[in-house]
Amino acid sequence: MRNPIWGFVLLVFIFFSLMSDHFFDYRNFQNILVQTSTIGLIALGMTLVMINGNIDLSVGATLALAAAFAVDVQSWAMFATWGNWQILPAVCLALLVGLLMGAINGFIVWKTGVDAFIVTLGAMLGIRGLVFVYTGESSFYAMNFAYSDFSALSVGPLPVLAVIFLVCTLIVHLVLSRTVHGRNTYAVGGNREAAVNAGIRVGPHMMVNFMIIGFLAALSGVLLSTQMGAATPNLGRDYELWVITAVVLGGTKLTGGKGDIIGTLGGVLAIGILRNGMNLMQVPAFYVYVILGSILIAVLFLDKRFNRTEDGGLRL
């Protein structure tokens, strides 16, 4: 692997295997996969958006909104006779809401030309407001245990949530590396003017990527709500920061034009393993903040050390 993050993943993996009795255990690996799937799904979308040279800070709120829909719609009177099938329209609607939120962000970025950071910072507040309007600030819960049982299902040795995450990872990886849309994602982020000159419709293109991340955030919200059998209005706070961190650790450039899904997967796993390992080692809560923060900076520093090419030896 040319990406240093995988070296780091290996390192923490070995470290925790030695330090904790409970870490190197196949059920724990299942846990790690399920735990990373939430942030991981959003990170897939964030990789596209960031390669595009944009960013999306509203994902946490979108996740909460989708989770609220997924849980609430099940109890709508019109689906009362559907039995377990009432879950289907609920999930579809939730995913649709995610797409819609992404589309709104993308459309505003496209039409107003306001920086995505700003547009989605606004949306982060606004969509959270929508969540509170919709939920009336209390939690929703699913009457139907079939909903929360879904998250306990397994496909072979893997929990179904992990399978969904891995399948999505594969799809987004293929889209990014093999399709015209994926290649254009690099083009738009690498040199937007060149992309415009080449006739790529940059606006709609970026909007599609915002819709993809909206969809993935919503999917993540749905899966999270299956684990809870409920949706809470504060769900997903701060997730945007952890997602961005994971993506950057995975080697995607904040300025766009560079990055890949393999790296993002590494970044997500790195954070997931650290979190899980520190839980198992019972690191006191106060120190977890310091350790996570320091490791973030340290990885950035090492990455810079290993990949210092940009300035070509010039002292800038």
Next chain:
Amino acid sequence: MNEKLEPALRLKGIVKTFPGVRALDGVDFEVMPGEVHALLGENGAGKSTLMKVLAGMYQPDEGQIIIAGQPVRMTTPIEAKAQGVVLIHQELSLVPEMSAAENIYLGELPLKSFGRVDWTTLYERSNAILERLNCNFRGEVTVVNLSIANQQMVEIARALTVDARVVVFDEPTASLTDAEKVVLFEIINDLKARGVGIVYISHRMDEIFTLSDRITVLRDGSYRGTLTTADTNEDEVTRLMIGRSLDLSRDTATPTLGETVLEVRNLTCAPLYRDISFSVRAGEVVGFYGLVGAGRTEIAETLFGLRSADSGEILIDGEKVQIGSPPDAIALGISLVPENRKEQGLVLSMNCRDNMTLPQVQNLASGPFVSSSAENEIFDKYREKLEIKTPSWRQTVRVLSGGNQQKIVIGKWLSMQPRVLIVDEPTRGIDVGSKSEIHALLRALAAQGYAVIVISSEMPEVLRVSDRIVAMYNGRIMREFTADLVTEDSLVQAISGIKATEVA
């Protein structure tokens, strides 16, 4: 020209205004199929703007575009391309992290099912084009790893992806080597033979006269006339362009040389350059000539404190000095006009004046504040001296034409009153009028006692301005010539790596 033939493309009465600037003022222009039509004008005359109108990047305020007899409206570059109009940009328009092939077919990558890229077709086609262009690299390489010249070739390769009616080359040779130029000219002749109309923009008269069939001249955004190349000469074109003739002769007055100001001994920075020794005296212009990639820029960067050498010494006024940073260099009286004006020379978001006074802003303070009047004084002085065209000092440099931007950078370093002035490719993209002014200026500066180093890839330029010429090849100094002993042949041999002894 054949009067019965329908022009491949016609522009009628094009007007385009920008805030505060009337960039195009009723310009007429036409290209016949199979014709190379050169477009000339000073920096900021509106050439690039006219071509951007043509390529659908700007909408004209007034006027008509007529293609094959039909008036058309093109609102995007892609529409223009569909009409067979291809523009090769003055500024590189490539995506650095993508492969050359993807860049060539950017925006129209060949498709398979499910929106997948058809890589086989993509590489086949682009490699065929690159072969036609005699490029020594393949479509698979990432653009960021290519030299500027090769990147330019990728840009040019785009013109060959469609069945073009008109291809516009906006200063394509600014960063090409002579060998690459030859290939480019072959391509142009090939296109021409196939009935494609070519618009060719360049500030290099020799190219214009070897390539073009007709010449249209713009001045200050307005149309000045069209000449048939065969029936005209450089002088006539120049007069049309700048309203006067140019004195192209070398100033022959023997300079009065002072003490040695700068001396470099055995400077090495592997693998960029090795064992570099030379000296420059007050009142002298030393030209560094070589191919792109010969390592001249790196020497300049070392002298300016931007790069550290592995070994060797630098002496100023006979004293050994350590230059660890640009401020050190500036304190020693060294100035560097860098080769890439947009990345290294200018803060594009700043206005003209602030850019010019940037290196000395600390010294222009009155009390804790920057003295605005002192700044304006400097700016006005050099704006006049270099004839910089800008509506006011408040204009952000981003919107100035390339040539005027370059003049701001030169003004910036002249205003530092340096003892050693290093200029790297000072006239890249600069019109003939300003070019000869800059040359005269460099001579005048030397006459005032400055030690001047000029790095250039243009032989006429080094020959005109230098008292001595240092020829470099592949990181080494091959030979030194004095102005009266140099010949074009020996210079060409030296920079191609043929040793002096072999010649003699």
Next chain:
Amino acid sequence: MLLNRLKAGGPAIAKQGILVAFILFMIVFSFMSDRFLTPDNIMSVFRQSAIIGVMALGVTIVVIGGNLDLSVGSMLSFATVLVVDLHDKVGPELAIPIMVLATLCLGAINGFLIGILRLNSLIVTLGMLSAIQGLVLIYSGGQNVDIVDQRGTWFAIFGRGSVLGIAAPIIIFGLLAILFHVIMTTTPFGRKVYAVGGNPTASVFSGIPRSRIVFTTYLISALCVAVAAIILGSRVMGSQNNVGQGYELQVLAAVILGGTSLLGGAGSILKTVLGVLMLAFIQNGLILMGQPYYTQWLVTWVVIIVAVWLDVAAKRGRLFSPIA
């Protein structure tokens, strides 16, 4: 002529976008509540905005220099906890300088990592956000800190004192805003910050010590946080470990509302003040109207986008973006 000037996109007009948005907003709100534009309320909003405002001044300078600072929220918690805790241990005359020094050290760490090691500022300050939050908790052991003698200490003047009827926080905020405005627009340092933010490479080629400038912007930002912490500590007379949580985004929103470009090289201190006031007036106005708190978030969403849109539209001379 006016249209031409509007299109001219010079600095004079660039200001107008955000100003127009601000005035429009104030007019709309003053129709919706008759208490909105009373002197009392305006003073109260000014006073409330001082803490965010002072921090936003520092962050504006960091952003003009081409970087971000997300650590200011945690740093505010750190500084406030420290100054309040030390107040009772060593007295305010020692507590303040110790706290300022300690906060400057955190700023110096940011500055070192970003200015000198050239690490990405978003991620570094995100990491610092987390690390400093942990530091605060370790320092305080997770306990709230309080000043016991709340009525007797002169430390109270920063948050609660007033001069000629103007509250001390307003005076501090106002003076700092003017000071930083002057520094950024008229001094060599200000010019260099704009240059480094606009094009770091070209700045180095112009002999500007880029590393030192970036380093200094983070020191300034930390200094602003320290001042904000004094106002906050003095106003509240105590501190929780997470007082500053989420402030980084409010501060950033204010800076952005002020039209400062996240790309660096452009922005203005005075417009940041407008941005700060606008956010404070939104919060205040909606409570005056008796709206539920989440309306505030929805309104902020709309206002941020409309205001910044107007601002960029004024700069480019057309409403919709030229993106195809």
Next chain:
Amino acid sequence: DTVRIGITQNNVGIDSYQTTYERAFIAAAEANPDVEVIVLDAGGDVARQISQMQDLIQQQVDAIIIWPTDGQALVPAVRNAHNAGIPVVVTNSNIAEAGMDFIAAFSGPNNIQQGIYSAEMMCDALGGEGQIVQITGMPGYTTAIERQQGFDERLAEMCPDVTQLDIQPGDWNRERAQRTMETFLTRFDTIDGVYSGDDNMGVGALNAAIDAGRAEGMVFIGATNFAVGYDAMARGEYWGSVYQSPVDDAEAALQTALDVLAGEDVPKLNYFDTPKITQENMDEFDRPVF
């Protein structure tokens, strides 16, 4: 032999209460040689708490104590533990109704009851009539919601002549509450009383009123008596609050878990006592340590 008990807390460090709770819990566990504890903190994030539950189940601890970040959302996680044969004790704020079947016991204060107490004190203090405002905790969190619910319902029932002018959140943050109160003061010419979701915010509101010169005669009622609130009460500026000891809370939780493990018959709901504290009876209580 020793028992291993895992605890996942809501958000240590957000306020002193939770920190003191954690300390007391660890101290109590250390005092007992037969107990080994695994102490985790969810940082206020439901998803993280769910992962911590998974991690604890995976480690096969003997019992889990959970301070839910959200009563609803933890139900499946608690159910998983239950299905894995691990008894779960819920502490401080309760799990939702649907989860009651899967827990061994709840131990903690009754937040709805606390809201009711506060409403009763407010009625007493105002003599049954007046205009009040309410400053709530962080929106969306159970404790905040329950206290508000208890207060609102009891107030309407007990003294319908007391009108609530407005309810706005103070996010458990004193400065935020101070700002909210300042705006209330501009907006309303008459405010007779202020109910705050905890004393930390209550003191913020008090500060605002003092600064505006309107604290005289205004009734401040809070909940979770903090040291600042206690002191303000001693100065006569603050009317009353609800006394709730994190030490009692922590010790009760551990004891409940141990009782469950010992196979004793434990009632489902173990509320510990959280009495009203007012200027009059404050001498009976120690000054809170947080």
